[in-house]
Amino acid sequence: MKPFYFTLVLMLAAPLAAEELSKEDYLKEINKAFSRFYEATNGKTLSARIEALEELSVEYKDNQAVLDVLLQERGFAFSFMGNHQQALYAFDQRQRNSEELNTAVKELEMRDAVKAISQAADSYQVVMINEAHHVTQHRVLTYRLLKRLWDKGFRYLALEGLAQDAEDKLSKSYVHETSGYFTNEPLFANLVLYARQLGFQLVSYDYGSDIGTGTEARERSAVKNLREKVFDNEPDAKMVIHVGYSHINEDGWLAHYLKEALQLDPLTVNQTDFTERSHKRHEPESYTWLIENHDFDTPVVLTDNEGAFWSPTPEEYDVTVVWPRTEYSLNRPNWARLDQELIPVNLDWCELNFPCAVEVYRMGEEEEVPADRIIITESSTPIGIFISESSQLVKVTDSQGNLINTVTVPLKESD
Structure with missing residues (x-):
């Protein structure tokens, strides 16, 4: 660890x-x-x-x-x-406003989110997708969209999570710990590497303001950075922007100032309004109703009966994405697999040192962000890790960060 x-x-x-x-x-x-x-x-x-x-x-x-x-x-x-x-x-456990049922959802239909958003992207130069920073699931939607958007001419991926000019120092083999804060989370690191493998040029843009304080100054500074790095030289560039929370808001946040500065209308995709919680009692009522009255196992978008995207606040964003409740295998979310192989952790690797960290690496470099990480707190809980052809080196450390074991785990032989 x-x-x-x-x-x-x-x-x-x-x-x-x-x-x-x-x-x-x-x-x-x-x-x-x-x-x-x-x-x-x-x-x-x-x-x-x-x-x-x-x-x-x-x-x-x-x-x-x-x-x-x-x-x-x-x-x-x-x-x-x-x-x-x-x-x-x-x-x-944090204080929240109550989220009552929006009765409009009872009349809505669902479409596969990856297919619907990628099809809609034909009409847009910029696609903005948000996340809740503690919900790593939201990074998976952008991951799944990247190949389809690349095929439609999108060449830039701007990430709120990148540190200033980190794109100039990114390795092609792994993500360095200094690349950003949230990029130290394995799914975010996988998103960064996959984008580079596809050929996307990554763009950092959110690293403070030299024009004042507050939301407006931050957003105007972000737009300034995006213009200077991309749009001033390539005004027709097609870009995906992955942001946190309200930055997709077209009423006073990044999407608004981007629209104002570049005279374009971004496709804004929200994953944070109708979301899974730790227990049903914490869920927004609209989310619970959708889960209990529809059968779906992939993220979906909500549409009206004519197929148009539906948003509870269309002045703020265009597309509402809903994920099904998480299903688990070996105590790991199925959506986190990213086409990798899930194998059980051998708890003997921890040598009775709990909590212990089990991390999977590509290169095993000193400051490399792992491709997967799980913290095991007790010896009685079965749990899995994700490995692939490019990431099979497992390092196990104790709660003080001391190395306990290093293991190279083979993939299962194909039939």
Whole structure:
């Protein structure tokens, strides 16, 4: 389990409890909590981060503003650990507005999301797809779309998760830990590598503003970076932009300022509104209704009876994507497989050191982001890892990051 270097990622939308505090007091409380978190976990492993976050969550249980951000960070950490269920659960403990049934969904139809979005892309120069940063599943949709969009002339993939100018230093064989924050999560790293294998030119764009503070300054700076890196020299370039949360919003966020600056209308795809949660009781009512009244096993888009994309807020985004509830094999989400082979972890690899990290590598370089990662907390739980022809080297480390075992795992022989 490698050390993880601390990076605080705050949602742009402040927790609801923060409304009861002044902005200054809110930030003061957040900084106080995370100064201590930083001291306790910087340079330590994911397991150490979770332990520190749990201790702080108990201490700040009566301070909802701080607790919400701590829970957000727990969700991110669990997603990096390969624990989808716990990532969802952490976010479900945060304060949320109630999400009542939108009765319009009862009249809607469903189409396969990958097919429908790739077909619609014929009419667009820019396709924007969002994710919830703790839901690694959302990276899979972009992964599945890339080949189809490449075949339609899309040549650029802009990623909110890339560090400034990281595209200039990307290896063709693996993703380096310094490439970004969320790119340290294996599914995101797989997305980056697959895009490069297809031939996409990656673009970083979201790395601070020199024109002020706040959402507008951030978004205008992002558009400026995209123009300078791509559109000023190639005005007809076709681009996929993978963003977090509300940046696809055509009413005051990145999509809006991109539309304004380039005089184009992006296709905006939302995966974060009608989503799976850790338990049915936390789900948006519209999501629960769709799951219980339709039978589907791949991500779908919602359409009206004439086949047009439906959005509950069409002034904000164009396309609503709904994923089915996650099904698991060997305690791993089936959607995370990415055409790889799932094999059971030999718990003897951990040599009774729990929690232990089991990570699968392509090259085995010192600062390489693994192709798969899972943290095993107890010896009684069967769990699997994903391997492929290009990633079969397994490294096992303890909670302090010390190497316990290195194993090369063969693929099953083809019949």
